[in-house]
Amino acid sequence: MRKLIAMSIQLLAALSMSPHAEARLAVRRSVLGNGLVVLTSEQKALPMVTLNLLIEAGSRFEPAERAGLANLTSRLLTYGTKNRTAPQISDELDFIGATLSTGCSEETAAVSLTLLKKDLDIGLQLLAEVLTLSAFPPEEIERQKQAIIASIRAKEEQPGEIAELKFKEALFPKSPYGRPVEGTEESVRRIERAGLLEFYQNYYRPNHAILAVVGDVSPEEVNKKLAQVFRTWEKGAAVAPVAPPPAGQPTLILVNKDLTQANIIAGHEGIPRTHPDYYAIQVMNYILGGGGFSSRMMESIRNQRGLAYSIYSAFEPEKYAGSFQVTMQTKNESAGEAIRVAVDEIRKMREQGATEPEIQEAKDYLIGNFPIRFDTNRKVASLLAQIEFFGLGLDYPDRYPDIIRKVTRDDVLRVAKRYLQPEKLIMVVVADQAKAAVKTSLDTGKGL
């Protein structure tokens, strides 16, 4: 290996270095009169533009008995406005080959539009319409309710989805963060048009939104056009932050299905994105199970024992909540063994932390990979919206390497001790339970 790397260093010397991320992205931030935050990055390589809108209109704002209201609202945005029917909108978008999609999570809803530069005006008009003049026609509400119910049903045949839903529910009981964003069949049926209109009126407001625009258009042109199309979009009441939801008790949840594999999630509470320990946790988790083939879990569970094809751990941070989870699939019969090995890795990390070489490898990856992670307009647009949403600052891409570099071995041990809690694990196993025999296996083994 030494020889190989030496040769690459020669190559490195011969090639010029890339400019700083910030220079390449040339991000500009502005705020329209109505409070809409606009982030732009002009990228002229291709005649296309991507617009990514993030808006604080996620499921945490809906009442529990109408679970699915936020998601249904976001789905219906593109199904009819005061000026156009749903088929008209589809036809116009398809005619210019644009893609307009909507999505919803616990905290935010998202609207994403990608189109050719020449069609920017048509696209902006449509975007403004769905955000300010969506009509929620009764027949479209009925259609989308049926579609969502079918989607809820379809997830019942996806063991990974079942495990995720059960895990969330146990992790954040009685909290919007624990409910499925889509709602349940019953709660979706209960949603009425008045509730949708009210939600739309309250939360689809410019001062709750961030719009990232990346592509072949100048910041001046974007801002001028946006000020025009969004001139009638009025500010709403401010959105209040929430306290992190309380975490549920450790438990073992078994779901029986006629499957060849056990789908396993084991995890507990994590941290929100703005937590100061976020970066030390990223380094620690890379070594534990986040770093693909460089991670300890991949080595012990997949490479050494052949127990799983996919195995990883992740701290998933949102703005006000966070989770930690290990996700894997293994043949029913080895479920207990795979869980034991994973939990042992968590314990080991918690007790001993990581070595200097492991930490260096993790930092080298995180720093070196950062600019590569944002190698498309769509990924840049998504990054910009996140930077604003989490308040990371426009210089975040340039600060990132230093933030990671400063993480020490002591930090890694400290966050492992503090944020890995094997005694608090919530465990979900979706499997052919007779074959998996998880309880027996865990009781007769080293236990938890």
Place this chain on the structure above:
Amino acid sequence: MRVLFLSLALLLSWIKPVQAQTSRVQEVVLDNGLKVLLLEDHKSAAVTFQVWYRVGSRNELDGKSGLSHFLEHMMFKGTDKVGPEEYARIIAKNGGNSNAFTTTDYTTYFATMSRDKIGIEIELEADRMVNARLDGDTFEAEKMVVMEERRLRTDDNPGTALGEMVSAVAFMIHPYRRPVIGWMPDILNLTREDLRRHYKTYYIPNNAYVVVVGDFATEEILAKIKQEFGKIPRGAEPPKVTLEELPQKGERRAALKKEAELPMLTMYYHVPNIKSADAYALDVLSVVLASGRSSRLYRDLVYQKQLVTSVDADYDGLSVDPSVFLINAQVMPDKDPAEIEREINALVTQVQAETVSDRELEKAKNQVEASFVFGQDSIFGHAMRIGQYESVVKWQLIDSYLSGIRSVTAADVQRVAKKYLDPDQRTVGRLIPVKESGQ
């Protein structure tokens, strides 16, 4: 595939077209027969380097299905210089992402890194083209990993399981009848000797090509590629696959009963690949039928009648041998799959009976063109496109793709619909959900 990074949607999006910019590709063939395709693209800070071997499940024999894919996994078990699983680690600590995947037609290895690091990938790929160890203690554990991959992707996934079965019925002779990942009993029986033979036969410079797209300087990277790969000797030409599927005479039907929530329906029609002049019209036909919410199948089945949750029409023209035009639908709860089949038949009959309107044709072409530009947003996607073309025809054909699409007429769309969407030429597969037997 080594790890689940790429979504199926991304894989399918590669089937969609490319742009004229590709004509800036530089082609160089080394003395040992290795073809190198280079495209400088400085819009991002990354370079993607891909080695494509012309071998996939298409080159396998009965009883040995899954061999190409298993070999792909074992290619990460090291060489004389690099330890087992060290490859991915080296790439990662240099800031890169790496992966590999196997299809019916090719096996591809790649890493995406910054320009100052990509030399490391070039060295590692050249090394494992000739020095892979393949055996050792890792063989049995990795076989178990592949079996877990099959359980995850196919055995517990009703959609994939249905597709696997329908391929096995639609193709009687051609190796496309076998799944890329292999039948479970075949995977179990694969031996170290099978791997070694497959590797020796197909992993040679004259059966491979390199695709590089991104932020690099052509002269410099080419010198590096020549330095690393140029010393590898040319190998004996691998055996050609000459199997040909005979024309289908009459509809075939097959059903799969499996634990699932919603029924699925799939139809495979035999079609020519991109070497045929009809390929462009078949592409446009697939867009007219099911691309976008305003497409015919979507509007009728998903939107207006609410019979299905989703519907796709895909023309797989980028396959080495003639493949299929497929229509897939997932049935809404409590709807009758037979009704959906009748409805699809009616819409197919309509596109055969009447020409599409000028506006509908233009809309389809605009969709193709836009997605072709969007496809260049990712250097990885761009390199995939070049590599896929090269796997079937010469990559240069990409340049005539858009003009080919633009020249499609309404009469062409009608003609190919009549010629290929013929019930006698199709296989209909149905997934019939059964509920679990209980605790």
